Amino acid sequence: xxxxxxxxxxxxxxxxxxxxxxxxxxxxxxxxxxxxxxxxxxxxxxxxxxxxxxxxxxxxxxxxxxxxxxxxxxxxxxxxxxxxxxxxxxxxxxxxxxxxxxxxxxxxxxxxxxxxxxxxxxxxxxxxxxxxxxxxxxxxxxxxxxxxxxxxxxxxxxxxxxxxxxxxxxxxxxxxxxxxxxxxxxxxxxxxxxxx
Amino acid sequence: xxxxxxxxxxxxxxxxxxxxxxxxxxxxxxxxxxxxxxxxxxxxxxxxxxxxxxxxxxxxxxxxxxxxxxxxxxxxxxxxxxxxxxxxxxxxxxxxxxxxxxxxxxxxxxxxxxxxxxxxxxxxxxxxxxxxxxxxxxxxxxxxxxxxxxxxxxxxxxxxxxxxxxxxxxxxxxxxxxxxxxxxxxxxxxxxxxxx
DNA sequence: CTCGGAAGTAAACAACTGTTGACGTACGGG
DNA sequence: CCCGTACGTCAACAGTTGTTTACTTCCGAG
Numbered sequence: 001x002x003x004x005x006x007x008x009x010x011x012x013x014x015x016x017x018x019x020x021x022x023x024x025x026x027x028x029x030x031x032x033x034x035x036x037x038x039x040x041x042x043x044x045x046x047x048x049x050x051x052x053x054x055x056x057x058x059x060x061x062x063x064x065x066x067x068x069x070x071x072x073x074x075x076x077x078x079x080x081x082x083x084x085x086x087x088x089x090x091x092x093x094x095x096x097x098x099x100x101x102x103x104x105x106x107x108x109x110x111x112x113x114x115x116x117x118x119x120x121x122x123x124x125x126x127x128x129x130x131x132x133x134x135x136x137x138x139x140x141x142x143x144x145x146x147x148x149x150x151x152x153x154x155x156x157x158x159x160x161x162x163x164x165x166x167x168x169x170x171x172x173x174x175x176x177x178x179x180x181x182x183x184x185x186x187x188x189x190x191x192x193x194x195x196x
Numbered sequence: 197x198x199x200x201x202x203x204x205x206x207x208x209x210x211x212x213x214x215x216x217x218x219x220x221x222x223x224x225x226x227x228x229x230x231x232x233x234x235x236x237x238x239x240x241x242x243x244x245x246x247x248x249x250x251x252x253x254x255x256x257x258x259x260x261x262x263x264x265x266x267x268x269x270x271x272x273x274x275x276x277x278x279x280x281x282x283x284x285x286x287x288x289x290x291x292x293x294x295x296x297x298x299x300x301x302x303x304x305x306x307x308x309x310x311x312x313x314x315x316x317x318x319x320x321x322x323x324x325x326x327x328x329x330x331x332x333x334x335x336x337x338x339x340x341x342x343x344x345x346x347x348x349x350x351x352x353x354x355x356x357x358x359x360x361x362x363x364x365x366x367x368x369x370x371x372x373x374x375x376x377x378x379x380x381x382x383x384x385x386x387x388x389x390x391x392x
Numbered sequence: 393c394t395c396g397g398a399a400g401t402a403a404a405c406a407a408c409t410g411t412t413g414a415c416g417t418a419c420g421g422g
Numbered sequence: 423c424c425c426g427t428a429c430g431t432c433a434a435c436a437g438t439t440g441t442t443t444a445c446t447t448c449c450g451a452g
Contacts, residue, residue, distance in 0.1 A: 011418065011429050035230035035310065038410060048431055053411055110355075112362055114231065123363050130365070144367045151368040152356060152379045159355020160348060166308050167319050169326070171340045172347040183348045183387050190386030191379050207399045207448060234440060244401050249441055 017055045019045040025066045029104040030165065033063055033113040060115045067121045070105030074125060083136045083192065087185035090153075094160045094184070095177035106161045130154055137192040149191050156187060213251050215241040221262045225300040226361065229259055229309040256311045263317045266301030270321060279332045279388065283381035286349075290356045290380070291373035302357045326350055333388040345387050352383060 023044035027036040038059050042049040056062040078089065093106060109126060112119055131139070134150035160180070164173055171179070219240035223232040234255050238245040252258040274285065289302060305322060308315060327335070330346035356376070360369055367375070 013429065016429085031310070032228055032230060032308075034228060037408080039408095049410085050412075050432085051430070054429090059410065110358060110362070112228075114227075119363070123365055126359075126363065126365050148367045148371055148375060149379045151359070151365060152352075152376070152383070155355040155359040155368070156348075156352030156383065157355070158359065159351040159353070162306060162358075163322075163347070163351040163354065166306070167315070167322065169319055169322050169347060171344045172351065175344055179344060180348070183345045186386040187348070187352065187383055190382040209399065212399085233438080235438095244399095245440085246402085246442080247400070250399090255440065 013055075016045070016047050016051060019047065020052060020055060020062065021065060021069060024062050025070065025104050025108065028063060028066055028111055029107040032111050038062075060113060060118060063113050063115070064118050064121060067108060067118060067125070070108045071121065071125050073105045074129070078129070078132070086133065086136060086192070087188045088181060090157050090188065091181040091184040092177045094157055094164065095175065095180050106158060107165055110158055110162055126151075126154065133192070146192075153188060153191050156191075157184075160184075209251075212241065212243050212247060215243065216248060216251065216258065217261060217265060220258050221266065221300055221304065224259060224262055224307055225303040228307050234258075256309060256314060259309050259311070260314050260317060263304060263314060263321070266304045267317070267321050269301045270325070274325070274328070282329065282332060282388070283384045284377060286353050286384065287377040287380040288373045290353055290360065291371065291376050302354060303361055306354055306358055322347075322350065329388070342388075349384060349387050352387075353380075356380075 020041060024036075024041045027041055027044065038052050039049050041062070042052060052059065052062055056065055077093070109122060112122065130147060130150045133153060134143075134147050137146060137150065139146045139150065160172075163169060164175075167173065216237060220232075220237045223237055223240065234248050235245050237258070238248060248255065248258055252261055273289070305318060308318070326343060326346045329349060330339075330343050333342060333346065335342045335346065356368075359365060360371075363369065
């Protein structure tokens with residue numbers, strides 16, 4: 001073999017930082033904050049525990065960093081343009097939870113660490129998410145009725161994602177994006193669709 | 197005052213057991229399993245920590261007991277008869293989360309301890325809940341399509357309950373039962389209502 | 393009254409948690 | 423080639439966790 005077993009075993013702060021971040025996001029999303037130990041994360045990332053404190057100051061700091069990157073992913077992957085596209089987006093986000101592990105940021109939104117600052121980030125994401133969704137449905141500031149409906153929609157999506165990722169409830173667990181599309185579409189158009 | 201400050205300070209195993217159970221349900225629901233310590237529970241109940249091990253063998257045992265009593269509450273309070281009543285039931289369950297703390301069993305359904313047996317109980321509750329709901333919509337065994345829709349409905353309800361109880365997201369947080377009734381009704385009738 | 397057992401308490405335990413400081417070691421500019 | 427410095431490891435720390443053991447206190451049957 002010409003390539004070494006691990007392509008990059010060389011020292012690279014940015015790379016190990018990233019490895020820690022990804023391992024942490026996976027653990028925090030699937031097990032929650034309190035049930036995840038820093039040694040679990042370090043082992044998953046294949047590095048030493050002490051590096052968590054070095055790069056992120058603390059476990060809380062690492063969690064905040066996870067939320068921040070999750071917010072970035074979220075802003076990047078939810079550039080939905082029209083209300084019609086929303087159901088498909090949500091369906092594929094909720095469906096993809098356990099495949100490539102892509103949208104773990106969804107479940108992270110429901111994981112609290114008890115830390116005030118982390119919770120602010122979390123709620124901030126939820127708030128902008130809701131306002132963006134409401135805007136697609138014709139929301140203008142002050143209309144609490146429609147904003148509530150957007151938040152209910154998000155709560156529903158998060159509930160689906162969480163239930164799929166933390167239980168073995170069938171057929172929900174194994175439902176594909178196509179399976180979810182129909183009920184999710186009905187759900188969203190009913191809540192946000194053409195209002196009277 | 198004729199009555200003593202604490203009406204029953206006398207030794208009563210059944211009563212302290214019950215106090216532990218209620219304190220545990222509140223803590224587990226609001227903080228999750230891992231973030232809750234047995235000393236927290238014991239202090240809330242006003243008894244000694246050792247009694248948890250005595251009455252429930254372990255912290256896991258206490259959690260299982262919480263799930264069991266939650267299942268009872270759930271069976272008692274979800275005796276919905278017709279599909280038309282379902283939205284109002286769900287709305288008031290999801291709305292009442294933080295008032296009298298009545299339906300904490302809802303949030304418990306989303307709290308995992310990592311223990312296999314406890315998870316079986318949890319998923320069993322979800323399964324029967326879904327099947328009962330699906331039955332109201334005309335489900336017959338083998339119809340995975342409708343069962344999935346029932347599970348999506350439950351996931352949505354749990355998501356609303358969890359978001360309300362673990363964040364300060366407004367206006368969702370302060371929404372009353374009446375506020376929730378309209379979107380929840382739309383949601384349920386859209387997913388479970390008269391199907392084509 | 394009394395005494396056996398149940399109810400409750402206090403203290404200690406081993407294991408585990410997050411965090412830190414001192415210590416190696418590889419990398420790359422000189 | 424060399425060596426400072428950033429990267430990584432190791433081992434220990436203080437505190438907390440769930441659990442157990444020995445002990446005290448209360449109640450009520452005999």
